[in-house]
Amino acid sequence: MIESGKTYVVMGLLDADSIAFAIGKTLESFGAKVIFTVQSERMKKIFFDRSKSLTEADRSSLDIRFCDVTDDQEVKTLFDGIDGAISGLVHSIAYSNPKTCLGEEFHTDAYDDLMKGFQISAVSLATVTRYAQPKMTEGGSVVTLTFASERAFAFYNWMGVNKAALEAVVRGLARRHGKDNVRVNAVSAGPVFTIAAKHIPGFEELGNTWAKSSPLSWDPKKAQGEVAGAVAFLLGPYSKQITGQTLYVDGGASIIGGELLPHEVN
Numbered sequence: 001m002i003e004s005g006k007t008y009v010v011m012g013l014l015d016a017d018s019i020a021f022a023i024g025k026t027l028e029s030f031g032a033k034v035i036f037t038v039q040s041e042r043m044k045k046i047f048f049d050r051s052k053s054l055t056e057a058d059r060s061s062l063d064i065r066f067c068d069v070t071d072d073q074e075v076k077t078l079f080d081g082i083d084g085a086i087s088g089l090v091h092s093i094a095y096s097n098p099k100t101c102l103g104e105e106f107h108t109d110a111y112d113d114l115m116k117g118f119q120i121s122a123v124s125l126a127t128v129t130r131y132a133q134p135k136m137t138e139g140g141s142v143v144t145l146t147f148a149s150e151r152a153f154a155f156y157n158w159m160g161v162n163k164a165a166l167e168a169v170v171r172g173l174a175r176r177h178g179k180d181n182v183r184v185n186a187v188s189a190g191p192v193f194t195i196a197a198k199h200i201p202g203f204e205e206l207g208n209t210w211a212k213s214s215p216l217s218w219d220p221k222k223a224q225g226e227v228a229g230a231v232a233f234l235l236g237p238y239s240k241q242i243t244g245q246t247l248y249v250d251g252g253a254s255i256i257g258g259e260l261l262p263h264e265v266n
């Protein structure tokens with residue numbers, strides 16, 4: 001699946017529940033070397049403070065660097081500072097001010113917040129790909145995380161707009177970097193109970209009701225591993241001719257009209 005000994009950069013670590021952490025651990029299980037990133041030096045401390053389940057051995061084995069994706073110089077410094085080639089990059093990053101962009105009301109005049117959310121959640125995929133690509137000397141794969149942007153969810157408001165933009169960025173980058181033998185794809189995950197998700201009003205209810213419209217059982221409390229497996233597939237050699245795509249890893253909810261009938265529920 002993933003070739004042992006290859007190096008992957010996984011961006012977007014907040015705590016041990018982060019989807020990024022599950023992805024990194026899955027890649028390591030295939031023998032890959034993983035470089036994680038957090039947003040800032042301060043966030044690295046927060047990661048260790050929050051991740052109580054990690055042993056001392058776990059902590060010392062992690063290669064965690066910092067990079068704010070809104071700062072081109074930090075992104076450049078991150079990739080310049082990596083020895084040797086990288087085979088892939090995971091962008092597991094998003095932000096939208098919950099007070100102004102994710103409320104009950106869709107309309108907002110918080111234009112600075114809208115722009116910040118758009119930059120971090122969509123544009124930054126292009127920023128990190130731009131600086132990572134020269135390190136993919138033997139080609140590579142970039143994967144980002146998105147959420148059901150084809151539908152309008154209550155509260156998700158402007159993050160839904162950012163996710164639609166992110167998927168368009170995926171297609172633009174796939175077109176631009178095919179000649180570099182670099183593929184770019186998105187995984188559209190169903191709801192996963194992480195810190196970012198907890199900040200989205202109504203998300204817990206959405207997660208708990210997701211099973212009603214997914215033919216496969218979907219557990220938002222432990223879906224990170226399922227999502228990570230699909231990301232590993234898109235990073236590795238079995239997906240060599242796949243680029244510019246959004247792969248749904250959501251228990252099948254995206255193809256269902258209405259709710260499942262009682263005899264269809266697991």
Ligand SMILES: NC(=O)c1ccc[n+]([C@@H]2O[C@H](COP(=O)([O-])OP(=O)(O)OC[C@H]3O[C@@H](n4cnc5c(N)ncnc54)[C@H](O)[C@@H]3O)[C@@H](O)[C@H]2O)c1
Nearest residue numbers: 012013014018019068069093094145146147191192194196
């Ligand atoms: N949790 C879900 O239900 C779900 C579902 C589908 C897609 N996703 C997506 O998966 C990705 C990871 O989310 P998660 O649920 O693991 O939450 P998370 O909070 O663990 O991860 C989000 C990360 O984005 C980082 N970030 C925000 N601004 C940044 C900046 N300027 N520079 C660098 N990093 C920055 C945060 O520090 C955090 O590490 C996000 O793109 C999210 O939208 C999540």
